Amino acid sequence: MTVVVRAYEESDHDDVRSMADRLTAGVAPWRDTEKVAGAVRSWVVSSIVAADGEDAAMFVADVSGVIAGFVSVTQQPHWSGEVDGYIGELVVRADHEGCGIGRTLVAAAERWARERGLARIRLATGAANQGALRLYDALGYEQEDVILSRAIES
Template sequence: MELAARLCEGVAEWRDPDAVVEAARQWLAGFFAPVAPEQRGAVFVAVAGGEVVGLVSVNTHRHFTGPVEAYIGELVVAPHAVRGGVGRRLLGAAEEWARGRGVRHLTLETAAGNATARRFYAAVGYREEAVRFTRVLDQ
């Protein structure tokens, strides 16, 4: 949970960073709630020197076009472990988990302003599929 604050990088300025962190914490906590076996996702944790240096959460959902696919809710790496292969290994674990469930696609989202994450995902073979637009309305 200590790494959750890293998930705010590149989030739009109109979003509440505390709400982003809380949403991530709630999402992760949901992985430890009792559910039916076919609804279980997974959380993979990277540990180095007895310290958690990263994690990835993955589950399945149905794409709006119909097929079931895997979805990464969070991928986070501690600042001092970035560029050490932790993120790649965590993605690899999520990909193997997804393959084991017979899904063909693994998707994720990241903030449009998180250029570092976008470059990383592109470098490991992920392609941008959709662009989300938001307009802040005057009150």
């Protein structure tokens, strides 16, 4: 299987949007599923729009004419004041998981950040998204911040 990673093109729009719901994996079970789905769809559209600028990009993995995944990357300030690369979304179609496409897309995002002189790249994923956590661990990503939440009884 040959994977070609290339910049997002307008003709990829429907394929990329059709994968948005995969971004709901690992979201906390107490979150409203309809609101979560709406939010991830909005993120993807925002990333598509941002990819036209200089401070963001979107790459797709093309496998024999099938868009098998995508990654979005931006420059984002860290709270320390440093500017990092930031992977906003990484999605691989279910029928292409385990083929190295996620690794290849992350490498494209890292290359984009490196070309801009950025020293680090960050991302966030759902705490229960074990597949993503395993991938990021295997790629050398380290836990930096942890977000905790608690229900407030009324």
